[in-house]
Amino acid sequence: MTKPAAQGRLKRQINRLPPEKRIADIMAAAREVFTERGYNDALISEIAERAGVVEGSIYRFFVNKRDLLVRVVENWYEQMLAASEEQFSAVEGTRNRIRYIIHEHLMSIRREPGLSRLVLLQLRADPDYRASRLFKLNQAYTQHILDVVREGIASGEFRPDVSPSLVRDMIYGGIEHRTWGYLRNEKDFDLAATVDGITDMIYRALAAAPEAAPEEDRLSRAAARVEKAADRLERLATNAPGGLKA
Known part of the structure; x- marks a missing residue:
């Protein structure tokens, strides 16, 4: 348990800190405690201890938990x-x-x-x-x-x-x-x-x-596929055993 003299020193130290610093320290400590323990099991006293402030200081800046x-x-x-x-x-x-x-x-x-x-x-x-x-x-x-x-x-x-x-x-x-x-x-x-x-x-x-291709585009692609297939068949026939040779 903190002795009265130590509490007095802690209060004087806290009072010298800018409010922004105290708020930042309290919120950092609260984030740790809430994350570790959840909301229901988080204690304001533990948050104050981790923040290095007295418990009453928290209620100066925050309404409640x-x-x-x-x-x-x-x-x-x-x-x-x-x-x-x-x-x-x-x-x-x-x-x-x-x-x-x-x-x-x-x-x-x-x-x-x-x-x-x-x-x-x-x-x-x-x-x-x-x-x-x-x-x-x-x-x-x-x-x-x-x-x-x-x-x-x-x-x-x-x-x-x-x-x-x-x-x-x-x-x-x-x-x-x-x-x-x-x-x-x-x-x-x-x-x-x-x-x-x-x-x-x-x-x-x-x-x-994608938009439907115009009819002429579809026909062109179909013709290209047919021509490609014909070329492939011709090569197969030429290279086959007994096939035509130039």
Whole structure:
């Protein structure tokens, strides 16, 4: 147990820290504890200890434990958004962009399964989730796929009857279902196979059907095939034992 003199020194040290530094330290510690223990078993006292602050300091900046969790997850989304902006802009080609989006989302789950579980089980279940800032961040996080699909429709690469929001829901819903066993610590998932499988299915489903060739093009190709077959038969006959020789 901390002695009164030691507590006094700790309080003086904390008071000298800028509020931004204290908030950052608290959120970093909270992220560790929430990830390791889940929401219900996470203790504010342990978060304070890891952050090097007294427990009362946490309540100066956060309303309660749930408010702290929300702020931690919001910060995680902000970090992912900032990291993806520069990287996504460097990816060229519609299929490659879809693959990048799928890959990065699967990697976020693999890197942070604890936070992913908290989003699914704790935060998205909140009745007020759709009115929250976290919901707005999630919309921004999934915006890239909407943009890619709309651009593909505009360029003629994708069918005009495609619904961008339905494609978004299929991708993220499919990933959620595919990785649920991993989040429950039941089984792993094959990252490369999952990325390629979802990418191929989505892209092929969206791709516009090639236009039917004009009749004259079809006839020309058919004539070329017949001529090629005839040449091959003539060579076979010439080279066969007893065949005609020049």
